[in-house]
Amino acid sequence: MARVRFVLDDGSTFEAPCEDGGSLADLCDAAPKAVVPFSCRSANCGTCRIVILEGQEAIHSHDDEELDLLEIFRAPPTHRLACCAKLKPGNALVVLRPARDDE
Secondary structure, three states: OEEEEEEOOOOOEEEEEEOOOOEHHHHHHHOOOOOOOOOOOOOOOOOOEEEEEEOHHHEOOOOHHHHHHHHHOOOOOOEEEOOOOEEOOOOOEEEEEEOOOOO
């Protein structure tokens, strides 16, 4: 089972196990505190942009909708949308943080 470590703005971290193929948005819903802001689940608002700090290879590839929205934000390759990102099966560790508006 994969693990996801969220690095929060204040430097604290929160780590949670994630089922194989699990959605990062679902993991955020289950977290005891808000770790990534989002208001949709369909790649149309961009509020859930995250930066993958480690373990990008453990996340399935972008779909077309996610790529289109990330292109609008001119996001670098390390950025994903939590509403779209799903983990591959395995025992990987994914480390991420919420993206800031200025990046």
